[in-house]
Amino acid sequence: MVWSSLHPNLLVLFLILVLLRTAVPTTVNGGTEIMLVTFDGAPATTHAFRQLNDPVMGGQSSGSWNVNADEEFGIFDGRVVDVPKLSAPGFIKTQASSSTFPDISSCTAVVLKVRSSTDYGGYRFSFGTTRNFLCAFFSGGYKTRFDAPVGTDFQSVELPFTEFSNCNSDSTGEPIRSCANDNSVCPDQTTLRSIETVAFWGEGVDGAVHLEIKSISAIGCAGEEESRTSESANSGASVTESANGSRRPEHERIHANNSISMYTSSNGALLRMLLISFNTAAALCSMFKTPTSTS
Numbered sequence: 229m230v231w232s233s234l235h236p237n238l239l240v241l242f243l244i245l246v247l248l249r250t251a252v253p254t255t256v257n258g259g260t261e262i263m264l265v266t267f268d269g270a271p272a273t274t275h276a277f278r279q280l281n282d283p284v285m286g287g288q289s290s291g292s293w294n295v296n297a298d299e300e301f302g303i304f305d306g307r308v309v310d311v312p313k314l315s316a317p318g319f320i321k322t323q324a325s326s327s328t329f330p331d332i333s334s335c336t337a338v339v340l341k342v343r344s345s346t347d348y349g350g351y352r353f354s355f356g357t358t359r360n361f362l363c364a365f366f367s368g369g370y371k372t373r374f375d376a377p378v379g380t381d382f383q384s385v386e387l388p389f390t391e392f393s394n395c396n397s398d399s400t401g402e403p404i405r406s407c408a409n410d411n412s413v414c415p416d417q418t419t420l421r422s423i424e425t426v427a428f429w430g431e432g433v434d435g436a437v438h439l440e441i442k443s444i445s446a447i448g449c450a451g452e453e454e455s456r457t458s459e460s461a462n463s464g465a466s467v468t469e470s471a472n473g474s475r476r477p478e479h480e481r482i483h484a485n486n487s488i489s490m491y492t493s494s495n496g497a498l499l500r501m502l503l504i505s506f507n508t509a510a511a512l513c514s515m516f517k518t519p520t521s522t523s
Contacts, residue, residue, distance in 0.1 A: 304320075
């Protein structure tokens with residue numbers, strides 16, 4: 229089949245499918261899902277991870293990181309053991325750093341699509357680079373513990389931002405102060421706009437680690453139109469104040485009429501892509517059109 233024989237509408241359909249694959253966020257439970265990490269080769273969400281093992285006081289925990297390119301998932305594997313001089317468990321960690329992670333400041337949670345072959349109790353996930361030296365010297369970013377589903381199926385693990393803290397113990401990984409009790413340790417808007425790093429940890433618990441990761445995303449995100457309205461109404465403030473004077477992080481606000489805003493925003497983006505696709509298809513058809521011979 230040659231380009232000149234393709235119907236323009238088929239070209240338009242093909243280009244729309246490509247654009248929808250890469251450019252349109254997914255609507256989930258009345259909000260948008262923003263993809264952060266995948267292992268399918270998509271340029272916007274493919275990031276290089278590197279393995280970091282416990283270097284503190286002769287730590288002997290060890291791990292590895294690999295990617296199953298055929299089945300499109302990452303593999304975090306290793307073992308956490310006691311640091312001999314401390315008689316306490318160390319850690320292993322795999323981390324991706326990038327300046328191109330999308331803005332997730334309008335979202336409410338992170339979702340990990342994962343599975344594990346070990347019932348390990350020390351899995352943790354973190355993002356960001358901020359350090360709280362009042363709490364810890366080595367630990368950085370916002371971190372929370374999670375339970376990985378054991379089995380052959382990838383499952384979604386939802387981690388609300390309100391479960392993250394940047395005040396965590398260097399020795400155990402456990403939060404010293406929690407976001408629920410102290411909003412000064414909650415993820416701030418500056419970090420959420422540019423998270424810079426994401427990391428998986430095996431920390432504070434002896435045992436075998438084997439975690440397989442299909443994707444990382446953020447959910448409950450406001451639509452484009454709603455984000456602009458929210459930012460204008462709040463003049464860029466990172467916290468809101470209720471009638472009783474209590475303050476809370478911006479990402480905890482209830483986004484009114486979220487579904488309507490998402491519908492408007494998503495369809496506006498779709499119409500723009502339709503126009504781009506149509507013009508591109510017309511240009512391709514014109515470029516590859518076989519000249520008509522005349523006798």
